[in-house]
Amino acid sequence: MSKSPLSINLCGIEFKNPIITASGTFGYGIEYSRFIDINKLGGISVKGISLKETSGNKMPRIMETNAGMLNAIGLQNVGVEKFIKEKLPILKKYDTKIIVNFWGKSVEEYVEVAKILDNENVDMLEMNISCPNIKEGGIAFGTDPKMTYTVVYETKKAIKNKPLIVKLSPNVTDIKIFGKMAQEAGADAISAINTLLGMAINIETKKPYISNITGGLSGPAIKPVAIRMVYELFKTVDIPIIGIGGIMNYKDVIEFYLAGAKAVQIGTANFVNPEISLKIIDDLEKYMADKNIENITDFTGKVEI
């Protein structure tokens, strides 16, 4: 049998298709197993893991906005130890690639978590650098080029086995600088974008809808921003780019490919329809066959300017 048009190789890892569920929107994978066949997914990026269990922000944490939603979950997670003991063994039963999204409050914490995960039975690591650096006055690692470089460099140095994806924050004036920093610091791939900082106010109570005041905007509303950023990154870096942001259907996936993506992640759409990732895979298969395309990566970066 010839190679499937949807199979891709990402940093040496073979994915049966390029559809990966995005961190924070698919729990630890297990939550959805009751509703869909996880084995069909290309991969799963699990909810961001940290060194210690984290309880997250106060309620309310979410609010729907026009064609999108705001969230300020606060990176709630079970901690790396519990993740490995309780979640990973269940997740490993499925035939899909496991990407572990992780974060820290200091460079040391990032390094520590990455070192632990480097020796576990997972496929790739994905650094979320949209987190505040407690030691540097709470500025997000992903919004200061020097801090981005340092945290990626130190983490990459500490791990031996797993490819490292760096997930960029879109809350910067020039994403290209951050892509370049991540690449120079040793990142094996880039994923973009994380959520855009936003806010919504209830005009009756005059209070923000979310207790954290601001939250991360996701969903179809952010897709044009994400497409633009993937396009800019593709022109800047040589490492593969995983496109994320507002994908709702197979056409959106193709659009991300044209902008420069080699794989994609599906986030908020999973909430709207838990079967959506599987539907996108089916639709892409049909599309590839209809158009007689050998491999989906033939589209990567093929936007005509």
Next chain:
Amino acid sequence: MKGKVVSNTKLNDKYYLMEIECEEFVNKAKPGHFMMVKAQQYDYLYDPLLRRPFGVCDIERGRFKILYVLIGKGTNLLSQIKINSTIEFSEPLGNTFKYNGGKKVAMVGGGVGIAPLLFLARYLKNQGTEIDLYYGGKTEDDILMIDEFKKYCSHIIVTTENGKVGQKGIVTEPLQKNILQYDKIYACGPKKMLEATTKIAVENKIPIEVSLDERMACGMGACLGCLIYLKNDNGEIEQKRCCVEGPVFDGSKIVWSNQ
């Protein structure tokens, strides 16, 4: 899941009752369950984006009912859905009301919080339980489906804040007077009402289950957007997901100040 809208009736300026045909859903639904409903019927429209949570109001002969109140985009769109059209929704989600063989129970409903209590009443009556319903609303418009409840309840005590129907006042007042008759309390409605009801139940050492509302994105335990805070036996505060570990909780464990 998908189903056919059999009826979508305007009950008054605020409330609608939708009846949906779906054998598969009905076979799985238990009192307390809710479902996430897609408020519009087009796959290519992304606004409103998220599905809306609604309690299972009742089931009968392959059909289930949703009693809903008009709030914003989602519920207004639902109210526009035509009979015979197809609507999408999740399977029954969440936990269920527990039944511990009580002989006589009180149900306390406020406003649209009455919705899941009808299904529960049908079920408990079948188990041979005697039910009194305490039903509170702001105005007469909030008092609905009394004839349905009459089939299952021995007494129905209605209160409205404007006094146009039933007793003038709030529903916890009559409940307070009769509380010692009951083996268990089931409640659903506004948080203030649930907190007050829980206080009365706890003071009188009567078990109470309440069904809570939280904004939900996924409804399946993945987003962690719908937390409820409970106090465990060691006095520690635990976070529970309203959509998986709830929406029904032991009222006496809820940390009301955090909700």
